[in-house]
Amino acid sequence: MSSPKLVVSSPNVQYTDDHIFAKYEYEDTLVTNKDGVLTARPYKKSLSIRTTRKVGKLGVMLVGWGGNNGTTFTAAVLANKHGLSWNTKTGKKHANWFGSITQASTVRLGLDETGNDVYVPMCDLLPMVNPNDLVIDGWDISPLNLAEAMDRAQVLEYTLQEQVKDEMAEMKPRPGIYDHDFIAANQSDRATNLVEGSRYEQYLRIREDIRDFREKHQLDKIIVIWTANTERFVDVEKGVHDTADNLMAAVKRDHSEVSPSILYALASVDEGCCYINGSPQNTLVPGVVQQAQRRGTFVAGDDFKSGQTKLKSVLVDFLVSAGIKPTAIVSYNHLGNNDGKNLSAPKQFRSKEITKSNVVDDMVASNNILYEPGEKPDHVVVIKYVPFVGDSKRAMDEYSSEILLHGVNTVVVHNTCEDSLLAAPLLLDLLLLAELLARVHFRDPHTQEWSSLHPVLSLLAYQLKAPAVAAGAPVVNALFRQRAALDNVLRAALGLAPAHCMQLEHKVPFLMNELRSGAMFSSSASPAKEIPQQNGDH
Numbered sequence: 001m002s003s004p005k006l007v008v009s010s011p012n013v014q015y016t017d018d019h020i021f022a023k024y025e026y027e028d029t030l031v032t033n034k035d036g037v038l039t040a041r042p043y044k045k046s047l048s049i050r051t052t053r054k055v056g057k058l059g060v061m062l063v064g065w066g067g068n069n070g071t072t073f074t075a076a077v078l079a080n081k082h083g084l085s086w087n088t089k090t091g092k093k094h095a096n097w098f099g100s101i102t103q104a105s106t107v108r109l110g111l112d113e114t115g116n117d118v119y120v121p122m123c124d125l126l127p128m129v130n131p132n133d134l135v136i137d138g139w140d141i142s143p144l145n146l147a148e149a150m151d152r153a154q155v156l157e158y159t160l161q162e163q164v165k166d167e168m169a170e171m172k173p174r175p176g177i178y179d180h181d182f183i184a185a186n187q188s189d190r191a192t193n194l195v196e197g198s199r200y201e202q203y204l205r206i207r208e209d210i211r212d213f214r215e216k217h218q219l220d221k222i223i224v225i226w227t228a229n230t231e232r233f234v235d236v237e238k239g240v241h242d243t244a245d246n247l248m249a250a251v252k253r254d255h256s257e258v259s260p261s262i263l264y265a266l267a268s269v270d271e272g273c274c275y276i277n278g279s280p281q282n283t284l285v286p287g288v289v290q291q292a293q294r295r296g297t298f299v300a301g302d303d304f305k306s307g308q309t310k311l312k313s314v315l316v317d318f319l320v321s322a323g324i325k326p327t328a329i330v331s332y333n334h335l336g337n338n339d340g341k342n343l344s345a346p347k348q349f350r351s352k353e354i355t356k357s358n359v360v361d362d363m364v365a366s367n368n369i370l371y372e373p374g375e376k377p378d379h380v381v382v383i384k385y386v387p388f389v390g391d392s393k394r395a396m397d398e399y400s401s402e403i404l405l406h407g408v409n410t411v412v413v414h415n416t417c418e419d420s421l422l423a424a425p426l427l428l429d430l431l432l433l434a435e436l437l438a439r440v441h442f443r444d445p446h447t448q449e450w451s452s453l454h455p456v457l458s459l460l461a462y463q464l465k466a467p468a469v470a471a472g473a474p475v476v477n478a479l480f481r482q483r484a485a486l487d488n489v490l491r492a493a494l495g496l497a498p499a500h501c502m503q504l505e506h507k508v509p510f511l512m513n514e515l516r517s518g519a520m521f522s523s524s525a526s527p528a529k530e531i532p533q534q535n536g537d538h
């Protein structure tokens with residue numbers, strides 16, 4: 001079903017053949033604390049926002065293309081592109097993009113003349129790549145073609161696999177960079193499709209692959225996503241990872257703490273491609289971020305936020321904002337796919353444990369009535385490998401909270417996740433949003449120069465467990481704050497005010513009358529007259 005075309009009619013918005021220009025008043029409040037008195041000073045800043053309308057041809061390269069996420073994502077793109085249907089024991093199913101916020105969620109645009117909310121698909125707000133037009137390529141240390149790898153993954157219905165397998169059999173992952181020191185030893189038997197040579201040679205080879213893909217398909221833009229196995233963290237060292245120059249020097253001297261993922265990230269950035277880290281490891285060291293800044297491209301990470309953590313970042317936000325104090329969060333998982341096998345090794349589990357553990361920190365820190373400074377709930381994460389359950393991960397969480405007069409409230413959640421079916425739509429959203437955000441530029445109206453967003457694309461946080469942010473910026477994990485940030489930036493690019501949920505038209509009667517009569521527009525068009533202060537007004 002196609003939705004109506006959206007046009008913003010406003011003196012603040014101008015459409016040209018190439019761009020959408022919006023004049024926008026950005027508002028916030030500066031709070032200062034002097035001698036125990038908090039002073040709140042609202043401020044406003046005029047911004048011009050320019051969005052390039054031409055979307056261009058987008059290619060995606062997946063590191064770990066032959067894995068469960070890589071094959072599921074590829075099959076989902078093909079199933080949607082070809083409008084496939086397949087029979088199952090519960091009836092005929094049709095391709096969709098459920099789980100993708102760009103394709104299957106809506107944004108409230110405003111209200112109609114009678115006061116009813118009007119929603120549009122997120123992908124209709126601003127020009128976005130159509131998933132059917134994506135070109136896919138990638139690397140894997142396992143040599144299986146994508147059809148064989150999809151079969152190995154055991155994620156998709158057989159009747160769907162049958163329909164995409166011929167096309168996927170033609171897709172062969174390029175050799176990957178393997179270092180047995182970074183992923184679990186239990187992965188070594190599949191590591192037979194490898195880029196040989198020193199780290200510098202491997203980096204050069206990945207750059208060549210990217211150029212080859214670009215030329216073969218005449219692509220305007222390529223985005224690289226790491227969806228390969230979780231690596232152990234690198235030991236970040238001064239003089240090695242701290243600057244772009246030091247990092248490249250370390251690559252050239254084959255330094256052992258330069259991980260495969262850092263090589264992919266540097267190669268991507270140096271080819272002008274955005275690099276997104278879908279696993280927990282600390283690939284985005286300062287040297288990588290600095291190089292992205294120099295090359296005028298973007299990075300984002302870390303670790304897809306698909307199931308348990310997504311729910312946690314909603315539930316804890318709800319509890320803390322309801323004035324209820326979570327005191328113990330215990331998360332237990334078991335999974336039986338290759339990701340689970342890799343995570344059964346201690347160092348790789350540790351990477352996952354770190355990204356899963358910090359996800360409630362911002363919510364806890366937001367409420368100093370419930371928590372003393374530095375106080376945190378007990379938070380334990382367990383992951384066990386149980387081959388029988390395959391990709392159908394079980395996540396069991398117990399949230400114990402302190403309620404009125406020290407009572408205890410306990411919530412227990414059991415989630416059967418279907419891991420890769422949750423992750424594949426996140427890959428799509430990350431791609432489409434990263435591509436769009438690279439086309440959005442900001443300017444102070446008094447200057448000539450347009451600037452891009454910060455090279456660390458923290459607006460992608462909704463899809464990521466441990467969002468990377470600009471140095472010194474606060475990390476936001478709360479899911480609906482992340483979503484509001486994204487929605488409101490997209491609205492700003494259309495000159496629309498942030499969504500505020502006040503619905504005053506339904507609460508202050510004269511506002512509804514103005515909406516119905518159209519007076520809303522005539523009064524806002526003419527400058528407001530000053531009204532003399534009445535007695536009792538302050």
Ligand code: NAD
Binds near residue numbers: 278342
């Ligand atoms: P998977 O094991 O099925 O796939 C990973 C693939 O990467 C494998 O085919 C492997 O051969 C390949 N690989 C490993 N190292 C490589 C390298 N250096 N270069 C190229 N290829 C390499 O795992 P998956 O289920 O697809 O998950 C992928 C990653 O996404 C994991 O790190 C996982 O922790 C992360 N993740 C997944 C989910 C989810 O599935 N819901 C959520 C969050 C994070």
